[in-house]
Amino acid sequence: MSTQRAERATDDGFTFDDLAVVMGTYNEADAIGTVLSDIADVTDGRAEVVCVDGSSDRTPEIAREHGATVIEQEPRGYGVAVREAVLTPDRPVIVTTDCDDTYPMERLPDFLAEVNDGADVVSGDRLYYGADEMPGMNKLGNELFALLASVLMGERVHDTTTGMRAYRREVVRKIEWTENTGLSAELLMRPLMREYDVRERPIEYDERRGETKLDPLSGGAAIAKSIVRVAFEERFR
Template sequence: MATQSRSTAVEDEYTFDDLSVVMGTYNEEAAIGTVLADIDEVTDGRAAVVCVDGSSDTTPEIARDHGARVIEQEPQGYGVAVEEALSSASRPVVVTTDCDDTYPMERLPDFLEAINEGCDVVSGDRLYHGAETMPALNRLGNSAFAYLASALMGKRVHDTTTGMRAYRKEIIDKIEWTENTGLSAELLIRPLMRGYEVREEPIEYRERKGETKLDPFQGGAEIAKSIVKVCLEERFR
């Protein structure tokens, strides 16, 4: 496996003016307003927000009302939406989140601080505190994904499928992303196996608002397949 040194250190610290927060949205009118209001409050309205939306409800209208940039596209899955959101971000630090109000936007300053301390990727670990609001089957599956990825990489990770991460934009732009349902795992595995500085940051995980769209069995099988594929590709690249 070829390794790659981490990105060049930044002389000046990043601020909220350097931050994009991005997400894929699909019929999340129950929560999207709360998520965007939290981002606005925490960052004093200075972060840019990008939503890639395939909704049939009022999600895009609510997002625009909160000042987000909305990119509408036909629903093609989680990874397609998030990858488009990542590539559309224009600022040097990008944070991904979900739009169901499960992730703590009040931790954005901590993630930005970790980037300023030299991290290339900061990954929110939902399982550290137990993730009691997560359905038991999902919690078990996410733990299994982490053990699978750890065994294949030879490096211990604790939450491969979290939706909240911060990245240096240059890392996003350097890597070719290939997965859809398994993109969240890929976004952790490829940078880690290429030698970038990756930190897992424990976060609280809240009960979601609205209904989940992912079938736990079909989605779980696709994620496990993606983890195996990506780990083997990186090991033999």
């Protein structure tokens, strides 16, 4: 990422001083240091970083060593951790990411620029470029989740379960978040169905470090159920 592009992205409106990058962490000692170093490099160390952690390895210690705020929490699932992470910061722009080094932190200036352009939610579309590093079954599942959500909402979306999104803080504070495994889909669907300015933007997706924690069958069924539930709740709200 060039310095010129970073400066152009933050010239007006919100800057990195207004940004919080948040994530749920669970036994990600192999990757968390790289992710936090990338965030610090891209934002010149100005972004706040919040990790909600339920690890039994060195993940929280590594996160603190990199200057992150760590909120320790008993493991209760992805959505519980991420919901806590999203609602914790007081900064006006919040970016969610995963801690497995799959998401491109160099795109943070671009996401911030979209918010400065008026977006309420900016969602990273991993599937646009093919997501070649994603396991085949995961890719198929994500494509089917997006198709299901699109049909139920009546509006095309391409990646409902991406972990990298930017939100204006007032958006996440106004909506009651209810899902756990399906929180990623809910965080996209509810703002979209409430007519916030939601934009999907292509992002690169890399191979994860460490082992996945989500069972593909039970996790996939839970996400599909969440998509149906959220769509009907919003449709008849």
